[in-house]
Amino acid sequence: MNILKSRYKKSKILLFVVLILAAGWMLMPAFLRNALKYGLPGIDDYKIFDNRTVKAPQHPIPWANAKNYNTQQLPQALKDTLEHYKSVAYLVIQDDSVVFEKYWDNYGPSSYSNSFSAAKSIVSLLVGCAIDEGKIKSVDEPAWHYLPHLTTKLDKELTIKDLLTMSSGSNWDENYSRSMFSVTAKAYYGDNLAGLCENIHIVEQPGKYFSYKSGDTELLAFIVKAATKKTLSDYASEKLWQPMGAEHDALWALDKKNGDEKGYCCFFSNARDFARFGKLVLGNGSFNGRQVVSEKYIKDATSPASYLLESNDKPVDFYGYQWWIMKRGDRYYPYMRGFYGQYIIVVPEKNAIIVRLGHERSNYFISHHPSDAVTYLNEGMKLLK
Secondary structure (H helix, E strand, C coil): CHHHHHHHHHHHHHHHHHHHHHHHHHHCCHHHHHHHHHCCCCCCHHHCCCEEEECCCCCCCCCEECCCCCCCCCCHHHHHHHHHCCEEEEEEEECCEEEEEEECCCCCCCCCEECHHHHHHHHHHHHHHHHHHCCCCCCCCEHHHCCCCCCCHHHHHCEHHHHHCCCCCECCCCCHHHHHHCHHHHHHHCCCHHHHHHCCCECCCCCCECCCCHHHHHHHHHHHHHHHCCCHHHHHHHHHHCCCCCCCCEEEEECCCCCCECCCCCEEECHHHHHHHHHHHHCCCEECCEECCCHHHHHHHCCCCCCCECCCCCECCCECCCCEEEEECCEEEEEEECCCCCEEEEEHHHCEEEEEEECCCCCCEECCEEHHHHHHHHHHHHHCC
């Protein structure tokens, strides 16, 4: 009898603990539940998010293969770097033809992969499209025209250009060291991007200092939505994905079902279709004879915002309108960049594009650029004529 009573008591205690844990789990914020459930972000996270489709055209424009397609050996330094950082795709295109492509880890030409922050460059292009349409007056227009929560004196001084150049002076804390409790984690795993953005206010003079903040891009995404009265995905499909002849639908992750796009990240596509953004920049906004984004906007977006200062008071020579810019000698190379080494690099003097996708990137930086990105450019150019 005593044994039965003891077991019954233990069962009650166990049930109580389980109920407490279950209640705690249910009361936990959505972003924290998801962070605990899924762990670190990954390139396949379209599988865990709700997504909206960015539709490809009925008649895509496939890339041709070059005469020397995949006949060259990768330089050893390039091969080593690609393998060390767990690459899943490396693609080199010149004169609209694929010169070299290689895939790893069961990925291929049509495999989805997360863009991470390379999506910021796409949002910038959509801002350009909205300006071309007259939906947004100019980059100098105040952001509060589209974001009514911006009501303080400094809020009112914020322009769209300040957001494009990461010089908002906002209170968004782009701090990854706080892991699942950071505002960036809340944006990635949470279900209320609009609510997060309504808490963004300007606390320092905008338009003076460069400070990388994903919140700047998410505000731009909401500006595009407000100006065009369309979802980011629908507008991207209409203004970019279809005019650029994408071969596959893309996916843009949402904060919840039928919710808002994670504009600062999480555009899912493949190396060949990502390369189309590079071709658009090579053409100064023109794609196969069609002006998709104005030439002026593309040139401004891919030129350094040198009137800005870094925290050490040096002029910014590495960033434009949500586009990174590498310098090699006296030449500039605009590129899109994601957290795990998602790179779409434009090589103007060679009429070429280099795309790398993968699971990791270097933590060593050379003049604001991850060292592996520098390798992918420098060594990749050896494959070009």
